Amino acid sequence: MRIPLIAGNWKMHKTVRESVDFARGLLEAIGEVNGVEVAVAPPFTALHPVAEVLKGGPIRLAAQNIFWEESGAYTGETSGPMLAEAGCSLVIIGHSERRQYFGETDETVNRRLFAALAAGLHPIVCIGETLEQRQAGQTFEVVTSQLEGGLTNAGADQIGSVVIAYEPVWAIGTGVTATPEQAEEVHHFIGQTLAERYGEGLAQTTRILYGGSVKPDNIRELMACENIDGALVGGASLEIESFAAIAGFNKG
Numbered sequence: 001m002r003i004p005l006i007a008g009n010w011k012m013h014k015t016v017r018e019s020v021d022f023a024r025g026l027l028e029a030i031g032e033v034n035g036v037e038v039a040v041a042p043p044f045t046a047l048h049p050v051a052e053v054l055k056g057g058p059i060r061l062a063a064q065n066i067f068w069e070e071s072g073a074y075t076g077e078t079s080g081p082m083l084a085e086a087g088c089s090l091v092i093i094g095h096s097e098r099r100q101y102f103g104e105t106d107e108t109v110n111r112r113l114f115a116a117l118a119a120g121l122h123p124i125v126c127i128g129e130t131l132e133q134r135q136a137g138q139t140f141e142v143v144t145s146q147l148e149g150g151l152t153n154a155g156a157d158q159i160g161s162v163v164i165a166y167e168p169v170w171a172i173g174t175g176v177t178a179t180p181e182q183a184e185e186v187h188h189f190i191g192q193t194l195a196e197r198y199g200e201g202l203a204q205t206t207r208i209l210y211g212g213s214v215k216p217d218n219i220r221e222l223m224a225c226e227n228i229d230g231a232l233v234g235g236a237s238l239e240i241e242s243f244a245a246i247a248g249f250n251k252g
């Protein structure tokens with residue numbers, strides 16, 4: 001049984017004050033959480049203040065990136081132990097924006113994966129094809145190589161802590177959502193790939209989130225798909241009303 005996870009990726013939005021106010025409002029709006037896990041990923045500056053607001057409540061805290069060394073002369077970077085102590089329990093790794101603008105590769109995703117696991121954080125590993133790759137019929141190939149590259153040398157016991165996020169690049173921030181059929185096809189494929197590599201049992205418990213223009217009005221049809229176990233939400237996670245509606249997809 002996979003408990004759905006709805007995670008909000010705030011990207012480079014919200015100052016400390018805005019983040020804290022938002023977190024307070026979100027706690028109120030979301031109320032009780034049943035049968036779903038909810039998380040938010042504020043910018044680094046707001047992680048700890050937001051952790052203080054969320055403490056003891058049902059919303060979990062995620063970081064948007066992690067560096068692979070624990071400490072040292074790495075100006076501008078943030079390590080796993082720092083994130084864990086700041087209150088994070090999850091970390092997004094390999095988001096397509098990091099791949100596109102900051103030189104992220106499958107190899108660096110893999111290094112971050114191990115840093116997250118060492119710090120006791122659950123990595124949310126993002127994979128997904130570009131529009132050109134989809135049009136060239138390379139979707140499964142791209143997803144397989146990102147999955148294999150990102151998870152290189154991870155054993156079954158480690159995969160147990162990992163969350164996968166399938167985010168077709170052409171659907172991120174564009175308002176174009178993959179249809180439930182398009183998303184489900186790739187989610188099913190990812191599940192099969194995990195089963196081949198790590199066994200059926202692990203594939204059955206590993207959550208695969210969908211990301212890319214998730215909104216209150218498409219979350220239910222996406223969540224109705226057998227292999228979609230939650231969502232990584234960008235734009236619609238920046239407003240309390242829309243994120244609370246997405247997180248409450250299973251209410252009423």
Ligand code: PGA
Nearest residue numbers: 172173212213233234235
């Ligand atoms: P979006 O972003 O919901 O704004 O498309 C999703 C993401 O980048 O995780």
